[in-house]
Amino acid sequence: MKSYNLTHLEELEAEAIYVLREVAAQFEKPALLFSGGKDSIIVAHIARKAFWPAKIPFPLVHIDTGHNFPETIVFRDDFVRKIGANLIIGSVQQSIDEGKSVEEKGFNASRNVLQTVTLLDTIEKHKFDCAIGGARRDEEKARAKERFFSHRDEFGQWDPKNQRPELWNIFNGRKNIGEHFRVFPISNWTEMDVWQYILKEKIEIPSIYLAHQRKVFIREGVIMSTSDFIQQRETEPSCMMQVRFRTIGDATCTGAVESDADTIEKIIEEVAAARTTERGTRSDDKRSEAAMEDRKKEGYF
Amino acid sequence: MNNKNQNSNTNSYLDMELLRFSTAGSVDDGKSTLIGRLLYDSKSIFADQYEAIEESSKRKGDATVNLALLTDGLRAEREQGITIDVAYRYFATPKRKFIIADTPGHIQYTRNMVTGSSTSNLSIILVDARHGIIEQTCRHTFISSLLGIPHVVFCINKMDLVNYSEEVFLTIKKELEAFSSKLEVRDIHFVPISALNGDNVVNKSEKMNWYGGSTLMYLLENIHIGSDYNHVDCRFPVQYVIRPQSDEFHDYRGYAGRVAGGIFKQGDEVVVLPSGFTSTIKSIDTFNGSLSEAFAPMSVTLTLNDDIDISRGDMIVRPHNQPIVSQDLDVMLCWLSDKKIFLGGKYAIKHTSNDVRCIIKDIKYKININTLHRIEDDKEIKMNDIARITIRTTKPLLFDKYSRNRITGSLIIIDETTNETVGAGMII
Numbered sequence: 001m002k003s004y005n006l007t008h009l010e011e012l013e014a015e016a017i018y019v020l021r022e023v024a025a026q027f028e029k030p031a032l033l034f035s036g037g038k039d040s041i042i043v044a045h046i047a048r049k050a051f052w053p054a055k056i057p058f059p060l061v062h063i064d065t066g067h068n069f070p071e072t073i074v075f076r077d078d079f080v081r082k083i084g085a086n087l088i089i090g091s092v093q094q095s096i097d098e099g100k101s102v103e104e105k106g107f108n109a110s111r112n113v114l115q116t117v118t119l120l121d122t123i124e125k126h127k128f129d130c131a132i133g134g135a136r137r138d139e140e141k142a143r144a145k146e147r148f149f150s151h152r153d154e155f156g157q158w159d160p161k162n163q164r165p166e167l168w169n170i171f172n173g174r175k176n177i178g179e180h181f182r183v184f185p186i187s188n189w190t191e192m193d194v195w196q197y198i199l200k201e202k203i204e205i206p207s208i209y210l211a212h213q214r215k216v217f218i219r220e221g222v223i224m225s226t227s228d229f230i231q232q233r234e235t236e237p238s239c240m241m242q243v244r245f246r247t248i249g250d251a252t253c254t255g256a257v258e259s260d261a262d263t264i265e266k267i268i269e270e271v272a273a274a275r276t277t278e279r280g281t282r283s284d285d286k287r288s289e290a291a292m293e294d295r296k297k298e299g300y301f
Numbered sequence: 302m303n304n305k306n307q308n309s310n311t312n313s314y315l316d317m318e319l320l321r322f323s324t325a326g327s328v329d330d331g332k333s334t335l336i337g338r339l340l341y342d343s344k345s346i347f348a349d350q351y352e353a354i355e356e357s358s359k360r361k362g363d364a365t366v367n368l369a370l371l372t373d374g375l376r377a378e379r380e381q382g383i384t385i386d387v388a389y390r391y392f393a394t395p396k397r398k399f400i401i402a403d404t405p406g407h408i409q410y411t412r413n414m415v416t417g418s419s420t421s422n423l424s425i426i427l428v429d430a431r432h433g434i435i436e437q438t439c440r441h442t443f444i445s446s447l448l449g450i451p452h453v454v455f456c457i458n459k460m461d462l463v464n465y466s467e468e469v470f471l472t473i474k475k476e477l478e479a480f481s482s483k484l485e486v487r488d489i490h491f492v493p494i495s496a497l498n499g500d501n502v503v504n505k506s507e508k509m510n511w512y513g514g515s516t517l518m519y520l521l522e523n524i525h526i527g528s529d530y531n532h533v534d535c536r537f538p539v540q541y542v543i544r545p546q547s548d549e550f551h552d553y554r555g556y557a558g559r560v561a562g563g564i565f566k567q568g569d570e571v572v573v574l575p576s577g578f579t580s581t582i583k584s585i586d587t588f589n590g591s592l593s594e595a596f597a598p599m600s601v602t603l604t605l606n607d608d609i610d611i612s613r614g615d616m617i618v619r620p621h622n623q624p625i626v627s628q629d630l631d632v633m634l635c636w637l638s639d640k641k642i643f644l645g646g647k648y649a650i651k652h653t654s655n656d657v658r659c660i661i662k663d664i665k666y667k668i669n670i671n672t673l674h675r676i677e678d679d680k681e682i683k684m685n686d687i688a689r690i691t692i693r694t695t696k697p698l699l700f701d702k703y704s705r706n707r708i709t710g711s712l713i714i715i716d717e718t719t720n721e722t723v724g725a726g727m728i729i
Contacts, residue, residue, distance in 0.1 A: 003527050004527060004530075004532050004564065004596045005318060005526070005527045006318075006319075006598070006599065007314075007315060007316065007317055007318060007319075008314075008317045008318055008319035008393075008397070008398040009314070009315075009317075010599075011318075011319045011598065012319065013600075014559065014598050014599050014600040015598070015600075017559075017600035018540070018559045018598075018600050021540045021541045021557050021558075021600070022540065024541055025540060025541045025613055025654070048588065049587070049588035049589075050557070050600070051541075051543060051557075052543075052586075052587075052588040052602075053543070053545045053547070053549070053550045053553060053555075053586075054543050054544065054545035054546075054547075054550075055545070137389045137391075138391050144388055144389055144390075145386045145387070145388060145389075160386075163386065164721060164722045165412060165415075165416045165637050165722050165725070166416065166722075167415065167416055167419040167711070167713055167722070167725045168419045168420060168707065168708065168711045168713075169420070169559075169708070170651050170652075170711065170712070170713045171651075172651060172713060172715055172720070172722045174649070174715060174720040175720055176720065187389075188389070188391075188400055190391045190393070190398075192393065193398070196314045200315065
């Protein structure tokens, strides 16, 4: 007898497609948050599948800190052109220029936190009632309890202790005027699932995920990319190393790992053997034990 | 070297299945130890995660590493040492990827377990070998049955504390079988384990040679889940209508949705509800090409050979196997809100891709979830109560009994003033 069974990747994809179609049906003006990182690339890829042969019925939004890896921006523009999507850029630099945000100072200055202001501003300006993100529950402990459909009040805040129960696959996107939702279609994916899916679907990703020679320096055990955005101490000399990035965030807070994995297959092997989580390279999470929760409550991704 | 490594062997991941299971239990029945063991032995806890919780545990003065800290990530949870909400954990072996919905045992117990179990294939119920069946065991079993979880595995834990006695195991097993016979549980398993020492969790116990059955991990990896979805009654709730309006796809009209039951094939005769118009399936489309058939839980797009007006909330089914169409429904309700339910009150309902309103017509009885007795003299429904109610909806719903189909048989009730989800309903 034929077995009517999906593989785990097929089932995760079917779930994500279902969630994205619910977004299109339940919200008037959704947007897909697109950073050029692998998770948002996957969500955009699945969105393409969900609405094919029509185009993705919502714009892509990039909250741009201005402190990017150049490779990511090249990739972003190329990707958007290929799928024929509409790209909206929310600029952190502009928020700073307008006096809405104040730049952090010092050696560990980062625009990571400032993204929240720009994100909420962009949502308000374009009257988006839903922002789709690529967050996964396995990434970070505050995200382990996140819903697929996550309610945000009129200040964009998350109330983790008072979340709506989410039963079966029935998603409640009802809200009052001024409130919005964050929706996470790949909540149930792990880092391994993401890489296996990239391999299976032959999805293009920014080159900095693969091992390459890079000018870097070491700060508190984390390998940071040398760039104009980061002030190096005298005790932090630059050197060349063979590295790759496990996550791509703002260049000021994303660390690299030493790696020879220059193909997706090798990355999968590396992830399988890895002994630290992918966000272990993110200094933004290390500011305190509940750093992620605190940022999320304020309206972070 | 370990499971995770085998996991990455060339293309082996293309055969992996997904199993969702829920665990329920109170603080001291060894649930965290069991989950910890499963995660350890599948190498799913990372060094930085482990170091972080080891550090936290030490700071709090715990004797052992408290694995609950892995997912109790919210500040309030860490401060108060409680789990507030359903926590999701993930691990994989070369055969399957697992999603654990781990529900806390104390506060808002029912609400959390109903939420966490609603999509589970399997439920693990821990029984302390020293105590046998207690009230909580009955509660877990009843909720697993109520939620229609296809497989239930009773882990008789702490066997090391009863000298690995076969007699103790068999007595508890017999009692559990007697209790379960009063409920609708399709597939039941019993495994004697010691989560602490790892007996029969991943590796077969050398201390219980009398036990000829499978280890817990073997069950999780091999239990047949291919029939957990309904593959008999064709149900396709239309979620979204795709109209590209491009030159290439000028007249394309596709009905996007996730198959909720049955097997749809190209060329099948279908009827669209509620209109009753009939047509045949022209194609089953996906981005990667057309398919000859589609089954639950696939997300596809159907096109039909006739031009019919179809929109979200409609359902595509087969002419000779149709769902129930009615405005009057009897529902087993789990109430999730701290606001009481009002007899005669009006609420919003979400059912498949449909939005309707309803009025609560009757509260028939509540259930004492510890004894399974019906309570007919107290009909005040509060948070965590389970009750049988009758509702009338503003327009007919297209549904099946929950016991027949968990997708077309479930609904949620929403408070229209707060937009909160206040009730979970299983149609009888």
